[in-house]
Amino acid sequence: MALTGVEIFKLLPKTNCKKCGQPTCLAFAMKLAQRQASLDQCPDVSEDARQKLGEASAPPIRPTSLGAGAKAVKMGEEMVLFRHEKKFVNPCAIALEIKDTLAAADAAGRIEEAAASEIDRVGQRLRVDALFLSNDSGEPAKFLELAKLAAWKAPEMPVIISTQNPEAAEAALSQFAGKKAVLYGANAGNLQAMAEKAKAAKAALGIAAKNIDELCELTEKAKTLGIEDMVLDPGARSAGEILRDNTYIRRAALKKNFKPLGYPVITFANRQDTMLEALVAGLAVEKYASIVVVGSAEKWKNLALFSLRQNIYTDPQVPMQVQQNIYKIGEPGPKAPFLITTNFSLTYFIVSGEIENSKVPCRLAVMDSEGLSVLTAWAAGKFTASKIAQFITESGVEGELDQRELIIPGYVAILSGSIEDKLAGWKITVGPREANGIPAFLKARTA
């Protein structure tokens, strides 16, 4: 159970030496209780206290890595149930299922599809994060073949090895030494053998339980067998079960500090109906999965899921922003068009993308509007004529230009007169309202 600040305080040195960065031991204890500090920050804590506190001060959901190297995915460490309370920490990994019953060419095709799924989205590189290799055949030899194929075709991609057969597990794991795979499929019947295979391969152990009660028993047993990193499957498959079980697990871990459930969760969304699968995978992203398994990875579906994950995992306090600057797109000369927008990431990436599409080299002024979109910033008084005029003047862009024309977003056409008043010698041109009108607009000007 979680300790209160006062209980923690009793175990600290009580010297108020401030080495932890807090004014007093009590203040530090309070921070620890709220999980805003880590015990390591106090150099003088006794070994005995460290033991007592270790358990209580460990993150309620164990940080765990899926995969190793550049494409590794962090899991766990979440602190809240609702995103408005505090940013969700480690975005849910999307794992594509590949069965060892597929013909080798088909399996290879799917592995390549997952490996090639990476796209740029609002400044982030997003992709199908992992492969979920299923030993549907039940045969170790077939499973080994699939594992070899995956290790060869997508060597950097994290894998989850799914089998209930310890022998097949060992075969597949042999292909991923040092790669922090997850071995999924430990159940009441095979726990000990699976735990041994996972330990030998330094893989996390995925527990496949029938329900949460059994899940708790299994994680406690696995712990006594020396397993530290686990991934939990409470057996939920329908949307209702997923919502219920994932909610119970997250609540138990966070609110009760219930250790048997303090691990990342894996959720299975795979369904025949690919559109429905997209929605259930969305539920997993929203409701607490660290890994969601999908049965197919069409590009349109990936795009929707990547976008949803990005939305759900943004910081609720700080919109994603880009730095205020005059950005060059292409190689604009001194007469190239000069446009302005706000520094909300989404706005910037949409607008700069459309300018690129136009193939007309431009300068784009991105003004700090605290990460608000054009209309929101305008309505909030952060994208006003005087602020724009001041920004343009102070930016020094005038020195680079042979012209004095500024193109503003169509939605703030209303600002054109007042900017002209405040920015002596400048002509203000109103651009299209929607960014997708920019290419035609720019081309028409240069024609």
Place this chain on the structure above:
Amino acid sequence: MPFTPPKESFSGKIFELSMGRGDKAVTIGGENVMPFHRFEGMSPSKPVVAFEVQDVPPEDWPDTVKEAFKDVSGDPAAWAAYCQDSLGAEAIALRLVGTHPDRGDIPAEQAAETVKKVLEAVKVPLIILGSNHAEKDTAVLVKAAEAAKGTGSVIGKAQEANYKTIAAAAMANDLKLIAMSELDINLSKQLNILITQMGFDKEKLITDPMCSALSYGLEYTYSVMERIKQAALAQNDAVLQPPMLADVGVYVWKVKETQAAEADLPEWGELAARGIAWEAVTASSFLISGADLLIMRHPDAVAAVRKYISEFSMEVR
């Protein structure tokens, strides 16, 4: 360690609101738990999906969704009947876009005629929406409300700028009312207070905290909805206890992801499925954050969302 499910129960409850007439009336709300949390409390009604129909042909809709209604979209009554009879719509949302000064400026009287025709053509509940032009909506929705008197229809949207006239019209004609504010729990609360201070029954309100599309502000709507639901349940804040609306289609079918051809953006995949997924994922996300009523456009997106909803009542082990 034995596991005790960490259930949460709340003192507050969402108002039950019924829409429509006769045996086709539907009820939303009534839950005293977060969305679909049937495992710890009451969640008596399923969310309802209304099909959007317009008074004028949907010229600004992308082909993916225009195509689905091409045989009926010239006639709002036929369009509504098609949704009810062929697509199994549980409700129709008639958006009077043609009344917007920039979209034809159809006069209020004519809009009211359209409302009557649609009410004759379908038995399922009707949601009557203006063109979102605050000023014109007051005239249009007053006439539309008279045309819908006593049908149990829903009318909206009342906003800060025009709520007085619209709420009064809803009250005089015994209609349910949608109150829309701009993505802020306090603004929602304030508008609901203003409306109820006029004597409007808070149990006949639907809160629209303002929708947004996947990748275009979804997280704002999502979190405002979660906060409203929590305040309604945990703090038992009656002003925030009306059921919530997510007006999805109108936001989704204007973003680039539902329009850009695959030839231009091969990495985005097939356009038709992408558009449908965009609407369905947006809608299903708002079900999770707290919407009790959705307004949607594409039949395949609606079908997917309905399947999704039914997965929440599948026998849970």
